[in-house]
Amino acid sequence: MADKLYYPHPELAKNAYCSSLEQYRKMHEISVKNPQEFWSEIAKEFYWETPATEDKFFSYNFDLNKGDIFIKWMEGASTNISFNLLDKNVKSGNGDKIAFYWEGNDPDDYSRLTYRKLLEEVCRFANVLKSKGVTKGDRVAIYMPMILELPIAMLACTRIGAVHSVVFGGYSSDSLAERIMDSKAKILITTDGVWRGEKLLILKSICDEALKKVKKNSHEVECCIVVAHLRRLSSPQSAKSDSTGKTNGVNGTSDNAFDIPEIPWDDDRDCWWHDEVEDAEDKCYPVWMNAEDPLFILYTSGSTGKPKGVLHTTAGYLIYAATTFKYVFDYHPSDVYWCTADVGWITGHTYVVYGPLANGATSIIFEGTPFYPENDRYWAVIDKYKVTQFYTAPTAIRSLMKFGDDLVKKHDLSTLKVLGSVGEPINAEAWLWFYNLVGHGKCSISDTFWQTETGGHVITPLPGATPMKPGAASFPFFGVLPEILDEDGHLVEGEGEGYLVFRQPWPGMMRTLYGNHQRFQSTYFDKFHGYYCTGDGARRDADGYFWITGRVDDMLNVSGHLMSTAEVESVLTEHSSVAEAAVVSKPHPVKGQCLYCFITPNEGAKFDKKLQDELKKRVRERIGPFAQPDVVQYAPGLPKTRSGKIMRRILRKIAAGDRNVGDISTLADESIVNVLFQLRSQV
């Protein structure tokens, strides 16, 4: 059956940077055949203290048979990222443009920051870091909620050549300690605490525990700089007098003054951000960095096991973040862009901080959750700021679908032009809801496939150019050359399914795993020599569209039939009673393996024998008799990483009744594991 195509809205296509499939194909061809020509043209839009050496623009080895793996872009060039993101925008007349709107957890808390002000604050904090002895190459750990000081701290690092390592502010003290030890960070930047929905979290206490552990096992973190975020929220008076746009203030604050619990303090190590910046100069000459100097370390979400410290470098990441942002969201100067990802994930690095600022964009930093104060918060924020591009994750879309359509319809979402999805395969049901209801049938959806390792989007539609198929990530971005390989490493030509790999590097891809080049080589380059192996499966259809089928480790194998998780889960979620589904295989005495499905029903839907039978029948009819699930279990929730991805390796253990679930420290809610084991016994 041919898939229905959804064409870009003519208005969107007319004004788009890439406005037809032909134009996309032409640009893509140049970008992969002659990367130097393509990327050096783009590099001209940025400032280089020294230009790249012509004959060394690009070099790499992807083949372990030929020696160590390396990737280098723009050798010889030097630049500074904060200079390109800030000074360049201010100099070109964008100084008064809003860089970030800040929207607090409480809708009454908000603030904003212009490019000029952001530059000053970054310089101030860069001077603070210098005064603490931080120099080029030092690692700085950042453990913060979504507040303006987070991008300020990151960019201050880049100003002086320090390497930031942002740790998601929802991680436990153990996870934080592990990441500080691995990166040997010299300094930690945090806040006193944060409100997440109705929950108050004292981040500084978590930091103290982590730092104790680091000191015992690894090294001493010399200094901890703390933003008094709770304090400014709790005393509206002091915050309101600060309405000059100064970043430390909150322009609007709720009147719900609250008592701040005691914050643990070590006088020899800890200091307040506001005390430090008070007398710091608001100018700081940038440190010119070589193209391949490290920019940041970021740990992967840990869906598959121990997180990996992915290292990105300067020049290539800058041009790739900038270019993907421009084309994939088709950002134009008067647009207001919003990415809901936390800066603690790669999506937040590339598409909250670096990509938008490199394009002089106005965007939103949102501290809260989709469910507070009500389940329509996302739609309210889009309405409030007249958002034009909205980028979120399938897990959020599915959880909001559960509440029905009225919450969406209550708000004016007519400014939206482009919608984005990232993190997991998006099932057709969620795609269509997003398209029809949120995007009122007029917006393009960019289903962006990428990884912490890839630095930016690698397979994605372009909003003005690509006819969309619900659930297909579609075509490679400029510079990206994907292939599909079978188990033996043979190329799958034309239609077919297998391992998704890349044949050559693009500027924004990772360079190594921090301090562990061996692990880098064995994880990504050992399975198929000559290719970067993503660990994800993909299918190419008759029209050449790529469909991501999920992680290869999660593949389902029943009586010799290989199926992807995405394929089966997509069929299950089409049922009107199903909000979320996760499928794993379970050992079976005859078939070898059978399918075991976990189902979260929609609000108000009943989970009973009738639903179980309907779902089994549906999978049998749509995929084949061999695929009929043996078990359909009720799941009030699913084990997810803190970035919202389903951890199927844990579900496999539950299905098998094996209590030995391994490391669950990256789970958002560990208690769900026990709940699912208990429900299992009732199946």
Ligand code: ATP
């Ligand atoms: P770890 O590598 O530690 O197990 P992780 O892979 O979840 O964690 P990320 O780098 O944040 O960490 O996520 C990248 C993965 O997310 C991809 O490899 C893929 O499995 C999935 N993914 C991201 N975007 C999409 C998408 N649009 N469609 C399908 N899958 C996606």
Ligand code: MG
């Ligand atoms: Mg991964």
